Amino acid sequence: MMPKLLVVDDDLDMLSLVRAALEKDGxxxxxxxxxxxxxxxxxxLYDLLLLDVMMPGEDGFSLCxxxxxxxxxxxxxxxxxxxxxxxVQGFGLGADDYIKKPFSLAELRARVNAHLRREVRQxxxxxxxxxxxxxxxxxxxxxxEHTLPFTKGEYSICEHLALHAGQVFTKEQLYEAVxxxxxxxxxxxxAEHIKNIRAxxxxxxxxxxxxxxxxxxxxRKNSVL
Amino acid sequence: MMPKLLVVDDDLDMLSLVRAALEKDGxxxxxxxxxxxxxxxxxxLYDLLLLDVMMPGEDGFSLCxxxxxxxxxxxxxxxxxxxxxxxVQGFGLGADDYIKKPFSLAELRARVNAHLRREVRQxxxxxxxxxxxxxxxxxxxxxxEHTLPFTKGEYSICEHLALHAGQVFTKEQLYEAVxxxxxxxxxxxxAEHIKNIRAxxxxxxxxxxxxxxxxxxxxRKNSVL
DNA sequence: GCCATTTTTAAGGATTTTATAAGGAAACGA
DNA sequence: TCGTTTCCTTATAAAATCCTTAAAAATGGC
Numbered sequence: 001m002m003p004k005l006l007v008v009d010d011d012l013d014m015l016s017l018v019r020a021a022l023e024k025d026g027x028x029x030x031x032x033x034x035x036x037x038x039x040x041x042x043x044x045l046y047d048l049l050l051l052d053v054m055m056p057g058e059d060g061f062s063l064c065x066x067x068x069x070x071x072x073x074x075x076x077x078x079x080x081x082x083x084x085x086x087x088v089q090g091f092g093l094g095a096d097d098y099i100k101k102p103f104s105l106a107e108l109r110a111r112v113n114a115h116l117r118r119e120v121r122q123x124x125x126x127x128x129x130x131x132x133x134x135x136x137x138x139x140x141x142x143x144x145e146h147t148l149p150f151t152k153g154e155y156s157i158c159e160h161l162a163l164h165a166g167q168v169f170t171k172e173q174l175y176e177a178v179x180x181x182x183x184x185x186x187x188x189x190x191a192e193h194i195k196n197i198r199a200x201x202x203x204x205x206x207x208x209x210x211x212x213x214x215x216x217x218x219x220r221k222n223s224v225l
Numbered sequence: 226m227m228p229k230l231l232v233v234d235d236d237l238d239m240l241s242l243v244r245a246a247l248e249k250d251g252x253x254x255x256x257x258x259x260x261x262x263x264x265x266x267x268x269x270l271y272d273l274l275l276l277d278v279m280m281p282g283e284d285g286f287s288l289c290x291x292x293x294x295x296x297x298x299x300x301x302x303x304x305x306x307x308x309x310x311x312x313v314q315g316f317g318l319g320a321d322d323y324i325k326k327p328f329s330l331a332e333l334r335a336r337v338n339a340h341l342r343r344e345v346r347q348x349x350x351x352x353x354x355x356x357x358x359x360x361x362x363x364x365x366x367x368x369x370e371h372t373l374p375f376t377k378g379e380y381s382i383c384e385h386l387a388l389h390a391g392q393v394f395t396k397e398q399l400y401e402a403v404x405x406x407x408x409x410x411x412x413x414x415x416a417e418h419i420k421n422i423r424a425x426x427x428x429x430x431x432x433x434x435x436x437x438x439x440x441x442x443x444x445r446k447n448s449v450l
Numbered sequence: 451g452c453c454a455t456t457t458t459t460a461a462g463g464a465t466t467t468t469a470t471a472a473g474g475a476a477a478c479g480a
Numbered sequence: 481t482c483g484t485t486t487c488c489t490t491a492t493a494a495a496a497t498c499c500t501t502a503a504a505a506a507t508g509g510c
Contacts, residue, residue: 477484
C-alpha cells in the first residue's frame, strides 16, 4: 500500500520540488499552502507530515501544536531556521525530525523513508542462521529479500534445526520435537520434509542442513558471517 | 524505567561529552570504544544506539550492518562525514538518524529524546494499515472515503490483527483476544468472520489478511522498503 | 569392486485444514 | 412483540499438506 504524505508549505516552488522528489519513492503526496486550513481530522489520513516552519499566517510550530495530540504519524519540520533554540522547540512540540534548509533532495528522501520504515518496524523475535532468517512470531523464514515458501511442518523442522545448530537429531527425534509425539512411520516422512526444505533453499544456493550418515540431520554450525 | 543507551565511539573525549549531555535527561549510558567488540545480542538490551561512523578497525556502517537485523531499537549515526552519499548509505543500512558533527549538545539531546519518545508512542486514536483506517475510539474502519460495514465482532478481529501486523494468531487466540475468553466451537466462528471481513474488503480490492496454513491468520506486514 | 544399509527422490493417495454457503439461535432496537 | 442484525453452527466443497510406498542413488565396510 502506498504511503500517503501531506506537505504544508507556502512556497509553491518548494512544494512541487518536494512532491517530485518523494513521488520517486512511490509515495502519494498531498500538498497544502495554507496551514490555517489544515484540519486535524484530515491529518489522520496520512502516514507522515512535512511542515514548513516559517509561513505567513499560521506557522508550522503552531500547526504542529494544534494537531499533534490527534495524530500518531511522524511529523517532520522543513526549515531555514537553523538556531538550536528553534530546533529544540520543534522537537519539544512532538516533532520527529527537523530538516534544515538548504537540504538535498537525497537527504529528504532518505529521512522520510527512514521514518516511514520505522512505523512498520516492530519488535520481532528473529533468528539469523546460515543466511536464513526466521521470524518466529510470523512463522516465516526468509533468505535475502524473499520469503521461503515453507509449509508449517517444513518451517518447524527447519527452525528446530537452526535453533540447535550443530546438534544432530535422528528423524524420530525431529518428528517428536516438531509434532509433539512419536508416530509410526515418521522417519520417512521427515526425510520427505528435509528433501523439500533443501529444494526450497537451493533456489538461494544455500544448503545448511547436513546429513550425518547413520544418525540423522544437523544444521551446519557457524558459517562465519 | 530509565532508558538505556549505548554509545560507540573511538574518541574518548567525545564519549564523555555525549555521556554527560545525555545523562542530564536521566538516561543510563554505556560506552564502547571498539566497534568490533560489540555483540548483537548485547545490543538488544538497549533502547537506542549511537554510533560514530569513522572509527579505526570496524566502522559504524559495518557495525550497523552486523546488528540491524537483530536489533529493533533506533540507531543514530554521529559523523563528520557530511556528504549526501554517506548519509543516504547510513539510512540505507536501517539507521534512524544521521547527526552531522559538529552538532550542539542541545540538538543531540533533542534528537535522542525524540527517538525514544517515538518508541513508546503508540496508536491511540487512529491506525492506518494496509489501506484500512481504524478509528479506535469510534470502533469504525474505513477504506478510502467510505466506511466499511463491519459488525462489532468483525471490527474487533480486524483491528486486533492490524494492531499486531505480522504476528500470526490461531483462531482460538483470536477469539480469546477479542471476546475475552475461550469458547467451544470458536474456531469455525472465527473462520466465518474472517470470510466476511475479506468479502467486505474485497470491494476496495484490498486483502491484507493472510492465512498461515495450519496455524492461523495474520495481517500482512507493510514493507516500505 | 561388491554388498548391505541408509539416504534421496518421486509420485500418489490419505488426511487435515480452510473456504464457502446456508440456516437457525440469540441479542438488540423499535 | 416483531423484525432486524449479528453471531454461531453445520454441511459441503476446495485446497494444501502430510504420509506412504517404492525405486534410485549414495555411503561405508569388507
